Amino acid sequence: MASLLQRRRLPRDTWWAYLFLSPVLFGAFIFVLAPAIATLFISFTEWQMGSAPSWIGVENYRKEFNEPLFWQALRNTAYYTVGIIPLNMAVSLLLALALNAPIRYRVFYRTAFFMPVVTSVVAVALVWSWLYNPDFGVINLLLAKIGIQGPGWLTSQQWAMPSVIIMSVWHGMGYNMVIFLAGLQGIPVHLYEAAKIDGANWWSEFRHITLPMLSPTTFFILIISIIGSFQVFGQIYMMTRGGPANATHVLVLRIFNLAFRFFHMGQAAALAWVLFVIIMAVTLIQFRYSRWVHYE
């Protein structure tokens, strides 16, 4: 009876279905899929806004790969990624473990740690520029109290990127903490009960139950964090504009500058595709080497 009903209403539903999907599919096609493909075509053209595009083959890619600033931006983006990922994961996992313990006021702490996540990166980057101020910033004033002469943070070639990384960890740790916390709470209690009967200490519990059981969550966070870190822009635009001496010049900033300061649309499109390919490759490599992830 049910299958008969289903077969009979199939054609009737079809038009409803297409009608219901039309806004989403229209949006995905016009504003995502078509532009992504268009980017590829534009990347093979010389296109200054206002004039007609002309086909120049792989010239944009050749030019970009011969450009020292491209390699510097790539290195800086890699530096940012390698710097922020372990730090962010460690901090957010530690916070999640602490908040998973049976103590009071957990909601209070959680509210505090998650607070930066809801804020606009532009506004908090402005606040951090003030905290990092070499002469009057609260960070150097606090360091001076314990007898340390703080560096120029954002004005120092050596410290600018670590400063951006620290600010970004602060901004993003609460998000990963909450996901880790959900992962921790999904681990079946009987595993810990069994371990307790076997006389396991907290370290072997952590090593042999928590970490493996948490690995799908860790993998998910790793994937989205790396994708996000390749797209870092707002805090860099606000705090350093890529400086000093291009020490924080990252790929998205270069795309932005090429397209909207110098109006080299073709070259910007080429770099956007390079960024896309890098992100896809890094993601695929992670899936390829994901045997450490333990699925129930």
Place this chain on the structure above:
Amino acid sequence: MSERAGVTQPRQVYSSAARRSGVWAKRMSAAGRLLLHAVLLITGFLTILPFLWMLSTSLKSEGTVFIYPPKWIPDPIVWENYLEAWTFLPMGQAYVNSLKIGLIVTAGSLFTSTLAGYTFAKLQFPGRNVLFVLLLATMMIPGQVTLVPSYILYSYIGWIDTHLPLIVPPALGGAFGVFLMRQYYMTIPADLEDAARIDGCNPWQTYLRIMVPLSGPPVSALAIFTFMGSWNDFLGPLVFLNSQVKFTVPLMIASFQGLYSTNWSLLMAAASIALIPVLIIYISAQRYFIQGITLTGMKA
């Protein structure tokens, strides 16, 4: 694991947490608990310190900002900084713009995402799987990749320096929202849908009377994230807007920085104006923010 992918059942999570607390409580010494509180208190304080310092600076006069050693409580308290930050640049207008864009985007994408999510979860039609996979694939395309052609498209159709590029694409719904809603509607028993159909409801009526009233938790999560994403977006407004009266809050903050590069009390007043309302809303509704992530943060 697979059946809880996408949508977790909060009640179950809480009860298992409560049980674990019971197990652990016996094992955690009073000293251990005290130490943990100390560590959390210090870390928590360090986390909110930037906001406190922002508030403190925002109420100082231009001269007392640079006094050493710095004072946490400003003396005198200069409320005028807020007035000046509010009036010097059209900050009120920026609020109106951001609010307008955020509300339309949220309302639009909630409608389109729930409708599409319901369609993928419950309706039978040819091409269902292909379309769904294609839609999911768009999730992997980063916004920067589509930026250049979008800009060119918008300049041809006259959308540059209007709010349309910030409203129309996201209001048409994204793959993420559709995916989230589909996962949720899959858990609603088919009997409900069948009963409505036998009573003579068409798919639209079923969506409106059965699905919409049942979609509470994921919809509120989706609403929060959509609004937050729109409110905090920076690259979009930076690229597509030129006139100051059309600026959104983050863009207005960025232009403040250009104008008052060293007047830190005014800059912090501007940052406070941008952040305080958001923080108040967050603190009073923090449960929903966190629930949203727990609900949407899928477990691989």
